[in-house]
Amino acid sequence: MFWTISKTIGLRVSPEEEMKGLDIGEHGMEAYAGFQVFCTT
Numbered sequence: 001m002f003w004t005i006s007k008t009i010g011l012r013v014s015p016e017e018e019m020k021g022l023d024i025g026e027h028g029m030e031a032y033a034g035f036q037v038f039c040t041t
Contacts, residue, residue, distance in 0.1 A: 005011055013022065023031040 002011065012018075013025065017025045021030070023029065
C-alpha cells in the first residue's frame with residue numbers, strides 16, 4: 001500500500017510546506033500562534 005502511494009501522490013510534503021508547517025497548509029491557520037523556530041548554527 002505504501003509503495004503505491006509513494007509512486008502516485010507521494011508520502012511527503014514539499015520542503016516549503018514543511019518549513020511553514022502543516023497547520024497552515026492543511027487548515028489555513030496556525031495551531032500555536034506566535035510559535036517560532038530559532039536556528040543557532
